[in-house]
Amino acid sequence: MIEEPKKGMEFNSLEDLLSYYKSYGKKCEFGVMKKRTERGEDQTARYITLACARGGKACNRTFNVANPCPIGKTECKAKINALRSDRKLRLTTVHNIHNHGFSPKKSHFFRCNREVSDAIKRVLDMNDMAGVRMNKSFGSLIVGAGGFENLPFLEKDCRNYIDKARHLRLGAGGAGALREYFLRM
Structure with a gap:
């Protein structure tokens, strides 16, 4: 109380x-x-x-x-x-x-x-690295929770987390590495 x-x-x-x-x-x-x-x-x-x-x-x-x-x-x-x-x-x-x-x-x-828990973040990261699209990954979370109303976050929160994680994975100097890759191609 x-x-x-x-x-x-x-x-x-x-x-x-x-x-x-x-x-x-x-x-x-x-x-x-x-x-x-x-x-x-x-x-x-x-x-x-x-x-x-x-x-x-x-x-x-x-x-x-x-x-x-x-x-x-x-x-x-x-x-x-x-x-x-x-x-x-x-x-x-x-x-x-x-x-x-x-x-x-x-x-x-x-x-x-709204908050995405650490366990959900790990699942989202693994699915993203495996190439699973976000709407499919979020759909599996809905089924696992037993319905949309049982999740304490929205699909937009998951998308924001993945965008941030991808940006951090690119790391410092990532834009330069991408430019070098395109120059080699």
Whole structure:
């Protein structure tokens, strides 16, 4: 059971605070984002604001007026502020009132709740090296999990991971090696 955040709660580190508020957001069915962070001279977080993911104003970037993009921002004011004192982060401000509805069936698809585990990353790497296409690899993960709703991530998260892994495999000087290969050809 995760208790509601209250003014004066203390956390040992920024990671503890983030994991607590993400867990609370997942339980209460809203997404969490870092809104503002100030770091001290030693690069530790001195002040942090965590907010509802639907906070802020939506900028309208629609180029086609006939087909507008859905807007997820509602200027929600729900947030917590934490200040470092005595090597601990202490909550100084807590606003828990949201101005939007919640999505109980979609809460695990919020960006803050999606994560590809290390075991899945190894499977994706092996399939990628074997030449298995991403949609086939993701399909096998869906079957293994017993359905799409049982996976804690989306296909896009898998694609992003593989793109990053391929870029790292190419390594430093990879562009030069590729150029040399084409020159030899």
